[in-house]
Amino acid sequence: MTNVLILGGTGWLSGRVARAWVDAGARVTCLARGGRPAPEGAELVIADRSNPGAYDAVARREWDEVVEISSAPEHVSSAVAALAAVSHHLTYVSSLSVYAANDVVGADEAADVSAPLRPGEEYDYSRAKAAAEASVRDVFGDRAAIVRPGLIVGPDDPTDRFGYWVARVALAGVEPVLTPTLAGRMSQVIDVDDLAAFLVACGAARLPIVANAVGDPMPFRTLVDTAREVASHRGDLVEADDEWLVAHDVQFWMGPRSLPLWLPSDMPGFATRSNTAYRAAGGPLRDLGDTLRRTFADETARGLDRERRSGLTRAEEEELISARRRAE
CATH class of the missing domain: 3.40.50.720 (NAD(P)-binding Rossmann-like Domain)
Known part of the structure; x- marks a missing residue:
């Protein structure tokens, strides 16, 4: 054994x-x-x-x-x-x-x-x-x-980053959701269970390897749109540029009053790392929709309107959306 x-x-x-x-x-x-x-x-x-x-x-x-x-x-x-x-x-x-x-x-x-x-x-x-x-x-x-x-995602994530988006669009329903400007932004994630499987495989085969364990780079819009599809969101997306969000005290990446996974535009390599070595070693990469569906089930069980470690509260978001629309 x-x-x-x-x-x-x-x-x-x-x-x-x-x-x-x-x-x-x-x-x-x-x-x-x-x-x-x-x-x-x-x-x-x-x-x-x-x-x-x-x-x-x-x-x-x-x-x-x-x-x-x-x-x-x-x-x-x-x-x-x-x-x-x-x-x-x-x-x-x-x-x-x-x-x-x-x-x-x-x-x-x-x-x-x-x-x-x-x-x-x-x-x-x-x-x-x-x-x-x-x-x-x-x-x-x-x-x-x-x-x-890279960014590890999936059910039970204690950081509340990735799950914010599917939980938020589900909570919003037919109401609008605030996002950063989506054009040109990228995202790159790894499902926690895919990563666990790869770590076991490395040990079982005693691999002498260095590998970026991360999924394929994808447009951030793809993540948001897939989350909307999974959660049946029918509201609008209200985009705001970096300067406006920073001026309104919205934080990058994670933590309270943040838009999770949003990064400054001067970090183009952060969500675009090569995963060639991971794939060559047999690293599994499941469909984004599968990860989001499992995450959505977990977020629903924990409460869509619960206090989160990362993201805007719905009240904060609604206030920002109103301010954004007044500015347009």
């Missing part, structure tokens, strides 16, 4: 990876701080990775595969040091954010990454992932897969 160690295994993505490995017939152990259960069929080892001896309980066992997801460089470096001698392969979940720039359309894995974060420096996510990748390469070498997901 394949022995798999998930460093984490109780969160959104790592929990799905753990369940996928269990479903594949592996013996799965999750090392986490506790507070949330491991998936059914997986063992939970409770440990705080910031403490000395955090890996003692798992460093005495042999692992066919280790999955690491942390963006804390000190956690990754200590994990690879503790586990290298007892592990055949490690899959590290990095991020497209590791790249130093987002100004080249279609850039692949050869693009420059950020300078690794050094101990004592102010935390920066891009540089933290770069430092973690460096630790993995230095210790595991060709016994590691480094997977760089």
Whole structure:
């Protein structure tokens, strides 16, 4: 039986990876701080990775595969040091954010990454992932897969970004919905279950790979229009340009009072990364409509008008739409 160690295994993505490995017939152990259960069929080892001896309980066992997801460089470096001698392969979940720039359309894995974060420096996510990748390469070498997901989407997403659009058009019904200017904007996503399946495949085959795990680039309008179709939205789309939105305190990308997935126009490479290596390695890419339908079911179950971590409230949106129409 394949022995798999998930460093984490109780969160959104790592929990799905753990369940996928269990479903594949592996013996799965999750090392986490506790507070949330491991998936059914997986063992939970409770440990705080910031403490000395955090890996003692798992460093005495042999692992066919280790999955690491942390963006804390000190956690990754200590994990690879503790586990290298007892592990055949490690899959590290990095991020497209590791790249130093987002100004080249279609850039692949050869693009420059950020300078690794050094101990004592102010935390920066891009540089933290770069430092973690460096630790993995230095210790595991060709016994590691480094997977760089883009925007991870699907049911149970704790960030509330992708699900905002299908939830919002459903809530609006026949009423208008506010969007950024859609012409020329792109989007690029990866379904959480496609990503989990790929991470399992990397470990099962012990792939020595670096791959951008992301779907095909698509117009942002395609995402919005597909969400409208899934949710049967019949209202208008009210577009607003970047300058107007910024002047009205609407935030980019995520968080309160934002239009999720909206990005400044000077980042043309962000949603247009090459996924050729991912596809060549057999990475699955399901239909956008399928992801949106599953997300819509989840958003409906959680409440379309619930308080969200990302997006405008419906009241904020209606006020902005009125202001926009007065300005036209």
